[in-house]
Amino acid sequence: MEGVTTQSALLPTYGHRPLSIERGQGCLVYDESGRAYIDFITGIGVNALGYSHPRVVREIQQQAALCIHTSNLHLHPYQDSLAAKLCEWSGLNRVFLSNSGSEAMEAALKAARARANRAGRTRHRIIALHNGFHGRTAGSLAVTSKPEYREPFQPLVPDVVFLPANDVDALRNAGGEDLIAIVAETIQGEGGIFPLTPDFLHAIRSAATRHDALWIADETQCGLGRTGARFAWQQHPGAGRPDIIVTAKPLAAGLPLGATIFSADAGAAISQGMHGTTFGGGPLTCRVALAFLEEVDRLLPAIRDNGLYLHAQLRELACPIVKEVRGRGLMAGIEIDAPGEPYVRKALDAGLVINCTHGNVLRLLPPYIAGRPEIDQACAILRRILR
Ligand SMILES: Cc1ncc(COP(=O)(O)O)c(C=O)c1O
Numbered sequence: 001m002e003g004v005t006t007q008s009a010l011l012p013t014y015g016h017r018p019l020s021i022e023r024g025q026g027c028l029v030y031d032e033s034g035r036a037y038i039d040f041i042t043g044i045g046v047n048a049l050g051y052s053h054p055r056v057v058r059e060i061q062q063q064a065a066l067c068i069h070t071s072n073l074h075l076h077p078y079q080d081s082l083a084a085k086l087c088e089w090s091g092l093n094r095v096f097l098s099n100s101g102s103e104a105m106e107a108a109l110k111a112a113r114a115r116a117n118r119a120g121r122t123r124h125r126i127i128a129l130h131n132g133f134h135g136r137t138a139g140s141l142a143v144t145s146k147p148e149y150r151e152p153f154q155p156l157v158p159d160v161v162f163l164p165a166n167d168v169d170a171l172r173n174a175g176g177e178d179l180i181a182i183v184a185e186t187i188q189g190e191g192g193i194f195p196l197t198p199d200f201l202h203a204i205r206s207a208a209t210r211h212d213a214l215w216i217a218d219e220t221q222c223g224l225g226r227t228g229a230r231f232a233w234q235q236h237p238g239a240g241r242p243d244i245i246v247t248a249k250p251l252a253a254g255l256p257l258g259a260t261i262f263s264a265d266a267g268a269a270i271s272q273g274m275h276g277t278t279f280g281g282g283p284l285t286c287r288v289a290l291a292f293l294e295e296v297d298r299l300l301p302a303i304r305d306n307g308l309y310l311h312a313q314l315r316e317l318a319c320p321i322v323k324e325v326r327g328r329g330l331m332a333g334i335e336i337d338a339p340g341e342p343y344v345r346k347a348l349d350a351g352l353v354i355n356c357t358h359g360n361v362l363r364l365l366p367p368y369i370a371g372r373p374e375i376d377q378a379c380a381i382l383r384r385i386l387r
Helices: 054-066 079-090 101-118 138-142 147-153 168-174 198-210 283-315 341-349 372-386
Strands: 021-025 028-031 036-039 094-098 125-129 160-163 179-185 214-218 244-247 258-262 322-328 331-336 355-357 361-364
Touching: 036 372, 054 283, 079 094, 079 258, 079 283, 094 101, 101 138, 101 179, 101 214, 101 244, 101 258, 138 147, 160 168, 168 198, 179 198, 198 214, 283 322, 283 331, 283 372, 331 372, 341 355, 341 361, 341 372
Parallel strands: 125 160, 125 179, 179 214, 214 244
Antiparallel strands: 021 028, 028 036, 094 258, 244 258, 322 331, 331 361, 355 361
């Protein structure tokens, strides 16, 4: 048999940065030599309670000793409670638990199709947004706009139309009786941290209602406390409520768990046997998620405060290379007038972990436990490397 190194046996889907993380504590990660780095990307928004959070560790250890996996053939004590908690958080009605953001989006798209089919509709147009990112599986990729992600895999799921974000007129003109869903991140993450305006969110709600379509709010990156609210759309109450919310990333504080949260009407499209998952919603992830949501509720005021402080500090960086600072709460994008990747490397050399999205946007997704000292430290490094 031909010998391979571990690295070469991996499909080369990622270019790894020169940091091998051995462990983490709070807002810090440590490499194998023991060097500490402030982590302001947190596994792309997943480790929202930081590293080795005592409650998360305790819940994992206790549940691992009891039962890790049951499959959905059997009940366990945490699934129903988690679903109820997500309904309480969102004001929606039914939950499907899966393993990732992409999978949560698949469930949303399937529900939109099934709902339209039940109504005897034969055409299924979906509106998505330029710069939108919803995942890499076949359905979620079809509503993701980036050509580099899409092109190699054509033909994708058909009948998706892309509109510019925040263009209310374009949205008004794009409706039609074949429209079954409008898919949008409340704050575009991967696309460069672009918040949707309250007017545009309102226009999504109106267009969806007018055409008997579903508003699918993808809050995989911006939801679950990240912006200082339970969900980012709730910061614009005048816009109304989505029909489906897609969420994942930090939900189980580092363990894989996705959730699709449905209104009664949207959820009614899926009945027994129509959709499923082997791993989704197991006892370990659900128990940790319940603990995570409790911790987030406690942290929301601090997230709001520290988010305002972070954005104020970023706006004061006063580096000519910085074109714009965007985002809300502990979700920030610094658009610079240069390719971002070299600055990600410089930040890493200086002890700060961030990443770059959209080519020239430095993305910060600090842990919810980050306070002013960590924000000051991170901003000092950013100021130094961006000068
Ligand atoms: C808004 C949004 N939706 C969906 C996804 C896909 O999530 P996952 O990578 O867990 O499949 C992501 C991932 O970055 C995301 O940011």
